[in-house]
Amino acid sequence: MPASVPAPSPGAAVHGQSPTGPEREAARREAARLEAVRRYDILDTPPDGAFDRVAALASRLFDVPVATVAIVDSDRIWFKAASGLDGVRQIGRDPGLCASAILRDGTTVIPDTLADPVACSNPLVAGAMGVRFYAAAPITTPDGHRLGTVNILDTRPRVISDDDMATLADLAAIVLGEMELRLSALRAVRAEQDRRRAEQAARTRAERDKAALAEFASTLQRTLLPPALPTVPGLELACHYQTASPQDVGGDFYDVFPLSDERWAFFLGDVCGKGAEAAVVTSLTRYTLRAAAQHHDDPRAVLSALNAALLLDASIGSRFCTCLFGFLEPAAGAGFDVTVASGGHPPAYHVRTRPGGAVRVDPVHLRGGMLVGAFEEAAFASRTVHLEPGQGLLLYTDGLTEARLADGTMLGESGVADFLSRRTGPTEATALVEDAVALLRDLPQDSGDDVALLALSVPPHDAGGPGVSVSAHTSARATDDAGAAGRKD
Template structure:
């Protein structure tokens, strides 16, 4: 459908063009993708496009009514959106075929464009439209360089294939959201059509698992001198919980980490959890004071009508390398169970697992003037820190007793006593094995995040290692 959007904008176009643009914008809204958090699948497509075309920049864009929003931006640090007049994507959605401009300074369409004539100095541009099954062009997959390029026809075909792959991801995401909305209606009809409902629950579980995974980092970042490991056990394969954790950089030699728990379950909780992670990441980059970060997040929760009466407990921490080795950690609490500082026997002191109490910290989403409490300490080489959600301490052991904070402290102290230097990966393995011994599984979702300061190599350089996200579900005989 070439020429659907005259000049890429509805303004000043014919009545038919305005109607087509309105239908295209309706399709953009239908996929509910604008302003969503970063997604590894789209980031990987942008990175693949850059490698395939040997260019420093590649984007996955969605063209909105008055802006071009970047779902992924490889090689464009911090770029999130631009005006339609300032983006070549506006021109690229005018055709079903790829737009390829080997040298933008010698092309009448682009020589005066701000991206070409301005500071960006783009000399090569190629894009393929992201087209829906019903023919609407949502945006583009773009590759850009400051040097001219010539590409072969098969490379143009590859760019079209990448745009089709983006469309496939959008369709899968839309399907998952639709299935989650239908889940409650289908379950209400379970008594009348039990077999059909069970089959639908199995399909829904797959979508729920995919969406649950999207709330957790696919892997943990490499931090020099730190080993990090994590684990997530869900209490129900049919619903989405609100437990989450994250580690992310704050700049040179500074990192942040968190573990939290949003009350309730379901798609609303998943959306709220995604908002909390996004707000926390964004605010942490702007605010050096951890208490201010939690105050900002608390205000966002109170202002969000979708949050309703949802509450969130949270531990937020920052990591800075310590001059004597290890890290200086500042923990700030929002009504969450305490983290544990594991230290092996040293200089006559016994091994211990100290609860890092943050008494007085209020959970988030309750009071506008909620107090938050911080505590700073050193995580020395050979020591570890554990953060956990309350699903761990709400579970019952094989003896029928609750595995409370006192039991957890004793278990962690034993781990410190039997380890030469507690390491994050070994600590997570130990607790994951413990969860398997609970006869009916955890009472609630369990999120675990462990950090350990590693010993240095012989040349004094720090060792860095990261664990990856591991998930598990309830035992098959447990009805969730």
């Protein structure tokens, strides 16, 4: 049977002499081995059931009182698992049975430790434990480094067969497999941490770059919602915004802004998610839509520009949004022509009063409009709606349609249309928004999501005709007990 080999002190000089060539090579190998031990990050980790089962299995298979899974450090033998060594976590390396065993490629077997010149002085042999038999199989990495051993110890001399040694080697291979799985998991966690740090760095760079843009872009980045709606001659505007939670930054957005003396643009949408990351997307979305509206006459082209910007910005990740974007122009006769494009957003509602006072509600369906920022070749749909005096247009985010009724079902698009058709109030923008806010307030459950509303209406002829200029801006937060919106004129 093979015997143990004394563990060298790699690289040590004797009586001040320089290390010899073999000593330098031994020191180099030991340094590489210790680097491999550190790579697996196994030392001083908590007990692990997988390694404990290997030690227990070795004890049962070989009918020995002690079995261990040991890692050889620079100055100690550390037990990742031990069966029969209660309370012992580590022992000194020199002199050490494991330290000798890792110098061999194959299994080390000492049938009688008292007959072995090195093992006989080991504390486990000479001490109270009285170990008389020792066998160990090295835990060897794919690149040839022996990290430690799987050991079996007995208090009486004994002999084991070649099959037994092969079984012990298999147990050592199982230990290495568990260590490889653990290392793979650690690498995955570290890679995820590195990825998040890289994303944060990219987000920081993106914010720094955006800050160097024109002053209005910088202002839009700091403000997710416009402080007030503009005054559009001959048109009434109203809006409402409330967040689902005062602790979260909402992902809904809207805006109305002039392009010329007789042309305006508007948009309303919803970013996937909430919080700081959604705020970054919202900021970029508002800036891009404002900038693209200056260069495109087709609202579909504006949404295409936003789609490209979201896909190119590294700070956005996999976030996307839905959006309605449109242009407003005074019609030749009376009222306004509204050309609107959809990027996967719920339809707006065209509200008008029929003769006799009945209300007609028509959804402005735009079939084929895809999510913005999700697909490189996204297609968008557009449509022109004519708003005559006394007619209105209501845009909303899915916080309205996903509000829950008493039976727990969602209000849905059909529920919104039904609510609008049953209204008895006027079709002015302010009334549309206030009634929708009242609907949300009266529902038995919170919407659970942010809600943004934007309404446009043309005042009736008897309200002052095309010269009337009215703008209302309402806002609310989830912390408002009544849920009602304050009004600014």
